[in-house]
Amino acid sequence: MSTCVELNRLQFSWPGAQSPLLSIPSLTVTRGERVLLRGASGSGKSTLLGLIAGIHTSGPGQVQVLGQDLANLSQHRRDRLRANEIGYIFQQFNLLPYLSASANVTLACQFAPARRERLQQHDIDQQAAMLLTRLGLTPEQQQQPAHQLSVGQQQRVAAARALLGSPALIIADEPTSALDQAHRDDFIKLLFEACDAQQTTLLFVTHDATLAPLFPRSIELSEINEAGAANV
């Protein structure tokens, strides 16, 4: 099995902080895994996701994504790797409210040539429609502006946007925090099915320990972060 994400002796401190926020000796996520990363509010989950996505750069130590050491890449190449290989589902979804659900999804591939290429035999709009349908949106809902959709529907649009063009890794940062349990479990099931269909790795972050039984692998951040206890 090849590796999707590998951390080695990762250290990270925000500028001006008294002590490091993250000190992680090692973490490996193999391709195709479904991993839940749990941690209390403020423990550094979003920061860690930002390091893996190459949005922040780490101090000492290594962050490798798909075999590439992010510290050895220029900002431009990190941005390229993120656009092509990482689909990000944000807690607040970050949809453009006056664009249709469908247009929000296809926008993801605009600046991601490798994702567009992977779709090349197919029409991008058709693929977006297929994903939105698989995630439970009707054709009418797919044409509605995002702001007219329910929170659960917006979340599915955000998931389809992340999945379009089969990026290697989906990073989901607390995307279910606004849902009740039934909708939450339903969403996770659909997300697993969509990831399985395109062999995408899933790194799903939450503070909600009750999600753990739904995932084949669950990691508590405080158990891998040697700097953890001081920060929460």
Ligand SMILES: Nc1ncnc2c1ncn2[C@@H]1O[C@H](COP(=O)(O)OP(=O)(O)OP(=O)(O)O)[C@@H](O)[C@H]1O
């Ligand atoms: N841009 C930033 N500059 C400085 N400090 C930051 C920045 N972003 C986050 N922090 C600090 O880093 C710590 C961890 O924040 P982070 O958002 O990574 O935690 P989290 O586990 O994702 O929290 P939550 O579950 O509440 O979203 C917090 O103390 C926060 O104040």
